[in-house]
Amino acid sequence: MPQSLSADLHVDNVSVVFGRLRAIDTVSLKIRPRETLGLIGPNGSGKTTMVNVITGFQRPTAGRIRIGDTDITRVRPEGRASAGLSRTFQAVRLFGRMTVAENVEVGALGVGVSKRVARARAGALMEQLGLAHLSNVRSSSLPYGLERRVALARALATNPKFLLLDEPAAGLDENETDDLASALLEVRHTSGCGLLVIEHDMRLITKICDNVHVLAAGCTLAVGEPRDVIRDPAVIEAYLGVGAVDVSP
8 A cells, every 4th residue: 555655765965075086976866655756877976875875784974864854864774674674785685595575574564563563565566577476486496687687576574764776787788677677666656655766777667767976976967857858968977878778759
């Protein structure tokens, strides 16, 4: 069932400094419920560091993270999960000896729900994401594309207000990426959560994102709707390259 969501996720003037390296330099962004924000940029631009800051795996040097008026900058990752933040990682981290159903249930159990609720939530998500027929299959036997889908289901099992996806289409072929796009659009519609998507696959970004935030060298380079951003000369020069993106329907 859709959640009752109203508060936005805010990143306020965040900087992260490692010695002499400014990995993120005074970046602000906002994600609304039912909105998908794409976070793109060259390798080393600060994208994963930003997701780590938002989800509590990296302490910012300056700035703050909040959901509505609630400051969560110093809240640990598990506390942020309970507050409604969930994520997936670049590397799929399934428990290989567990079944698909057990992997998804772990996500729900991690935020403190009962085994009965976790089982019901996992069942509904596997049905929604086309995984129900694999519920008793060990995750170690899955092909890569299905591993990614199970990781998505596990993150959704926390019942998040905001879901952050770090390169969800990495390693997928074109058909698998199209299936992922459809799944993410369905997730946003049914759950009401906001999505932040780090991705190099611009077909996926243009299909699912309402807005795009471009980072370069830790700084904000451009913000706007996908079709405008990918035609921005500064974005083309710094990241995309001339003729890199086909945005035809």
